[in-house]
Structure formats: structure tokens, C-alpha cells
Amino acid sequence: MKLIENEQAFMLHRRAYTDSRILVDFLSPNFGRVRGVHRAAKLRGAGRGKNRGHLQPQQFTLMQLSYRGDGELKTILSLENLSNPIPLTGVQLYCGLYLNEILTYLLPAEDPQPHLFHCYQSTLTALSNSTVGEEDICLREFELVLLAELGYAIHFNVDVSGSPIENSAESFYRFEQELGFSRVELGIQGVYLYRGCDLCAIAARQWRLEAVRSVAKRLCRQAINHHLGGRALNSRELFLTL
Amino acid sequence: MFSPLIDQLIQSLRALPGVGPKSAQRMAFQLLERDRDGAERLAQSLLLAAAKVQRCCECRTLTEENRCAICTSSRRDRTLLCVVESPADVVALEQSATYRGVYFVLLGKLSPIDGVGPKEIGIDVLEQRFATAELTEVILATNPTVEGEATSHYIAERAKKHGIRVSRIAHGVPIGGELEYIDGGTLAHAMSSRREL
Numbered sequence: 044m045k046l047i048e049n050e051q052a053f054m055l056h057r058r059a060y061t062d063s064r065i066l067v068d069f070l071s072p073n074f075g076r077v078r079g080v081h082r083a084a085k086l087r088g089a090g091r092g093k094n095r096g097h098l099q100p101q102q103f104t105l106m107q108l109s110y111r112g113d114g115e116l117k118t119i120l121s122l123e124n125l126s127n128p129i130p131l132t133g134v135q136l137y138c139g140l141y142l143n144e145i146l147t148y149l150l151p152a153e154d155p156q157p158h159l160f161h162c163y164q165s166t167l168t169a170l171s172n173s174t175v176g177e178e179d180i181c182l183r184e185f186e187l188v189l190l191a192e193l194g195y196a197i198h199f200n201v202d203v204s205g206s207p208i209e210n211s212a213e214s215f216y217r218f219e220q221e222l223g224f225s226r227v228e229l230g231i232q233g234v235y236l237y238r239g240c241d242l243c244a245i246a247a248r249q250w251r252l253e254a255v256r257s258v259a260k261r262l263c264r265q266a267i268n269h270h271l272g273g274r275a276l277n278s279r280e281l282f283l284t285l
Numbered sequence: 286m287f288s289p290l291i292d293q294l295i296q297s298l299r300a301l302p303g304v305g306p307k308s309a310q311r312m313a314f315q316l317l318e319r320d321r322d323g324a325e326r327l328a329q330s331l332l333l334a335a336a337k338v339q340r341c342c343e344c345r346t347l348t349e350e351n352r353c354a355i356c357t358s359s360r361r362d363r364t365l366l367c368v369v370e371s372p373a374d375v376v377a378l379e380q381s382a383t384y385r386g387v388y389f390v391l392l393g394k395l396s397p398i399d400g401v402g403p404k405e406i407g408i409d410v411l412e413q414r415f416a417t418a419e420l421t422e423v424i425l426a427t428n429p430t431v432e433g434e435a436t437s438h439y440i441a442e443r444a445k446k447h448g449i450r451v452s453r454i455a456h457g458v459p460i461g462g463e464l465e466y467i468d469g470g471t472l473a474h475a476m477s478s479r480r481e482l
């Protein structure tokens with residue numbers, strides 16, 4: 044039986060399984076998304092002293108995980124926090140929950156994701172340091188890496204014919220899923236058009252302009268929805284303005 | 286192995302938290318062999334409770350009345366509203382005997398992956414309350430988990446929109462605890478929400 048020891052991991056989600064056990068989804072560098080059964084009381088630090096309520100593993104905390112099992116559902120042997128939770132507050136929390144939701148639904152099980160894992164970790168840190176109203180930048184950068192790692196990279200500097208995207212406010216492009224951008228004349232009906240300059244800004248990760256960020260949001264959202272195949276993301280509901 | 290009725294009883298007992306097949310069997314035989322009166326009373330109470338207990342129309346806690354005892358009490362301060370996740374939290378806070386206001390019970394917490402959004406935990410009902418009731422303070426007492434914190438933030442934003450003061454219960458070192466055994470997350474929280482003496 045496969046035994047994995049001392050793998051770094053972040054918990055993506057936890058749900059009740061039986062009375063004393065929980066079902067936990069993790070993101071790990073060498074095994075990607077892993078699901079395991081965890082005996083809640085086994086978590087180190089839990090149940091000490093007179094503290095009857097036991098501590099549950101928390102999201103956004105770097106942990107060390109050992110498990111065994113050949114099937115999709117692993118048996119978690121040990122789970123230990125390696126650091127304090129990355130402190131997210133307010134909207135940052137919604138963002139974190141959103142990242143966990145897209146990872147849960149987009150990542151195939153047990154596919155190594157070393158780059159994505161480190162990107163996830165640095166995104167959480169960036170989120171915890173982000174200023175109010177600029178959390179979306181962290182999300183976009185992560186989404187672009189996620190799409191690329193899944194093999195669905197959006198190419199922002201070349202169009203479908205292989206020509207470079209023209210860095211101009213007067214060149215227009217349309218976008219098609221899994222194909223990319225193609226140059227069109229202004230005035231074409233019924234399609235959303237992107238300006239070359241906005242696409243070049245995204246390619247260079249220049250997020251200063253609100254317009255660039257909203258174009259990036261639109262494109263990432265379309266791409267992610269496409270790969271979710273119709274599943275709605277509930278965490279988006281949290282961001283709806285008051 | 287058992288006759289159908291006994292088997293059915295054992296299976297039904299397993300609905301209880303922490304009851305596996307062995308303890309369900311033990312419970313069933315205890316009731317059938319030694320405590321028929323107890324079994325009758327249990328059956329009656331279960332039937333009655335399952336038929337009559339519903340949510341309080343005001344605070345959503347479980348009660349057989351239309352409005353629960355706390356919501357109808359004249360001794361409670363109705364301008365103070367404490368938001369908790371579950372009826373068990375109400376009981377815990379009541380036992381601490383430190384709170385004189387009324388409650389709102391979410392019966393859950395925001396958990397997008399599980400499909401639990403604002404509507405599922407009655408935040409639309411709560412917002413109605415913000416809009417219509419005379420509230421001086423909303424006290425958020427959700428659990429100190431990621432979902433509990435997200436829920437608190439979501440409610441706080443809505444309460445502030447109605448100009449209501451919002452507070453969050455403190456999280457930190459338990460009384461009688463020892464710092465060296467407390468997890469880093471809790472300590473970090475306790476440190477960042479320290480107060481001046």
C-alpha cells in the first residue's frame with residue numbers, strides 16, 4: 044500500500060464524515076489534490092488539558108501530512124501544523140474560500156502540482172498583505188497560473204495567427220475558448236471586443252488600471268466557467284456588493 | 286440476526302451522534318430487557334418533539350412555540366442581538382449567564398464549497414431585522430474558524446450598512462490554560478486583539 048510521509052499541504056476543505064472522523068481535501072506539491080479521512084482527535088495539540096472541544100484543521104495553514112492508501116480516499120496518519128494560519132481577514136477570507144473552491148473543482152486528483160502549490164502559498168501571503176479593493180489582483184494572478192498549469196493557458200501576447208497582439212487602444216480582438224485572441228475590425232456585432240493595449244497590460248501583469256483588471260476578471264471568469272462545465276461557484280456570491 | 290423490529294430499532298438508534306452498531310445494540314437491549322417504561326417515554330418524547338419542534342420565527346432557534354422563551358421574555362434587552370451558529374451555542378452562552386440580550390441562530394455558517402450561502406443561513410431574515418428592529422449592537426459569536434470568520438464579516442458589513450454597531454467576541458487563551466500548550470494561531474489572535482489595561 045502506498046505510504047506518503049511528511050508531505051507539505053494546505054487544507055482546501057473539511058467536512059463531517061462520521062462522528063469522530065472528517066473528510067479532508069488537501070493541496071500538496073507532489074500529489075496535488077488529495078482527499079483523506081482524518082480522525083479529528085488525532086490532530087496534534089487537540090484535546091490537551093480540560094479542553095473538551097477538539098481543534099479542527101484549518102484552511103490557509105501550512106501543514107505536514109502523512110497518509111496511506113491506494114484508492115482515491117486516503118487514510119490520514121498524521122497531520123501537523125508547520126506554521127500559524129496565514130492571517131486573512133474580511134474580503135481576503137472570501138478570496139481564500141474562492142481559491143479553495145476553484146482548486147477543489149478544477150484540479151484532478153493526485154496530479155503533482157509543485158508550481159501551483161507554491162503559487163497558492165504566495166497568493167495567500169499576498170492576499171493577507173493586500174489593500175482593501177485590490178484583492179482581485181491576487182486572484183487574477185493565481186487564476187492565470189492555474190489555467191496555465193492545467194494546460195489551458197491564455198496567451199495574451201500573440202493572436203491565433205501567431206502575430207503579436209498590438210499594444211494599442213485602437214486594435215481590437217475577440218476571444219474564443221481554447222483558441223485565443225483573433226484580430227477583428229471595430230463594429231463587428233454581438234461579440235465582446237478586447238483592446239490590444241489591455242491584453243498587453245495583462246501579459247505584463249500591469250494591474251494599475253481598473254479597466255485592465257476588469258478585462259482580466261472577465262477573461263478569467265469565462266475560462267474558469269468553461270472548464271467548470273456549468274458548475275456554479277458559490278463563493279462568488281459572497282463578493283456581490285451590498 | 287435479530288428479528289425485524291429489533292433490527293429496525295438498532296438501525297434507528299444509529300442516527301444518534303457517536304452511536305455505532307455495537308452501542309446501538311446495547312442501547313436497544315437495555316431498553317427492551319430492562320427499561321420498558323423508559324422506552325415508552327423515549328418513543329413518546331421523540332414523536333412529540335419531531336412533530337412539534339420547529340424554528341422560532343424571530344431568532345430561528347429550536348422551540349415548540351412560535352416564538353421561543355428568550356424572544357418572548359420581557360427581561361431581555363431587545364436592542365442587543367447576538368448572532369450564533371447553532372442552538373447549542375445559545376445554551377452555552379445562556380449557561381455563562383453573562384448576556385441579557387436576544388439571539389439570532391444561523392443554523393450553520395457560510396461554506397461555499399458545501400453550497401451554503403447567505404440565504405441558507407437566514408442572512409436575508411437577519412437583514413430584515415437590521416432594517417426594522419431597534420438595535421444598538423450586534424454581537425458576532427460565530428466560531429473562530431475560517432467559515433465562522435467569513436460569516437461574521439459578511440454579517441458585519443450588512444449591519445454597518447444599517448448604521449448598527451458591531452462587535453466580535455474575543456478569542457484567545459482559555460482560563461486555566463497554559464500559554465506553552467496553546468496553538469500558535471490562537472496565541473497570534475490573542476496577541477493581536479490584546480487590550481490596554
Ligand SMILES: [Zn+2]
Nearest residue numbers: 341344353356
Ligand atoms: Zn427566539
